[in-house]
Amino acid sequence: MIIEPGHHSTFEFLGLTFNTDTLIGTGAAGSIVLGAGLHMARHASAGRPSKLQLLFETFVEWVQHQVAEQMGVRAPRGVVQLGVTTFAFLLIANWLAALPTESVVPSPTADVNLVYPMALLVIIWVHVVSIRSKGVRGYFRHFREPYAFLALNEFVIQYFGRPVSLALRLWGNMFAGGLMVMVVGRLPAYVLWLPTAAWKLFDMFIGLLQALIFTVLMIIYFGEAVADGEETSR
Template identity: 55%
Template sequence: MTTAILAAEEGIQPGVHWTVVIAGLKFNMDTIIMTFVAAAIVTGAGLYMARRATKGRPSGLQIAFEALTSWVQGQVRDGMGLRTPKGVVALAVTSFAFILVANSLAILPIHHYLPPPTADVNLVYAMVLFVIVWVWVAGLRAKGPAKWFGHLAHGGVAMVPIEVITVFGSRPISLALRLWGNIFAGGIMVSIIGLIPWWLNWAPTALWKLFDLGIGVIQALIFTLLTIIYFSDSVGSDDHAEAH
């Protein structure tokens, strides 16, 4: 409670965004700017790596990308068989790269003004909605409506309400809040540490930012792995799933 009061007195307001209203719609400009920054870094790194990709002496970036892609392909193959919905691997790899970069922006000394975009629940909900709808569409295409909706009753008729709540409610909400909560909490901790006198706060700030980087990597992995698991649950390993 004391730290919250001190933070308020210092003008630290976690969750408050720089907003602009256009045609009656409110836009969180800090989130939009940092989202474009993260997307530009991921796109630039991808284009740079693609132009310099080689079998002879791969760069560290190429090795990291190939390792990530190989891991994702293995997870997808284990969950959905050799034939997977089109674009799942690309979605998982891109999601990991974007979330990792977005989370890592927390180390910049501008988080009071331009926090990492994943600290805004609005962006995270949009990302999760995109993934979940893709999961549902892939499942419907792979199994057909009757079989896909039928799996909701695999535990018996009494379990249908619980399955509906899980698939259409708790699963997407938990996926979003897990990512947002960790990144948002990290921003609050840095703000609170900033209340310590400047000649002392550099050490805990540096240590916490290193810890925050580790959390960012873990959250990117969890989001990516859960995305693959949700696709696996929705599609299964049916042979008639569309080839990747």
């Protein structure tokens, strides 16, 4: 087997090229999250909660705590739900790399064609919240602070630096993790099980860490947008 980093099976539709493996991985991760959510909601109980319900409630409380620390009562509607959904999807998507079916259902977060749109969606939503919080004039006034000659620099950071760094941080770690699993898979069969198992456990830990980092940074960006709006309104 030849290792081809960044290689994807593709198909064309309406003149556009789609990565088949990324679509399969994204659909699988989304289906798992949706299925687990529907199952938990259907069987949720206040008296005897299941392990899945306890795990979900624990994480929701953690997200709510992070949002409260960053935004307090000023948290815009939907941020907690976005944080929970984003983390759950990224965690499952990252952990797909640990499955034996990685060649068929790979981790979609190892493809920049997924992580860039996700980061861009977050940044666009952050700016929409910022405009709603401080108005159009206050929003553009923010770029001139603390000095007007730094407006272009602030614009580049807000619209290009943040989405690129947010996406590359996630993609780079998941791409490298998947690549290392493939490299370890080339070891002799009599020692294959030990390094593969150890590396996949480490890869799952990195996947959890990256999902947490992405979610926390997203919440921080929303917090900054709301905080700036409060300062502007004074």
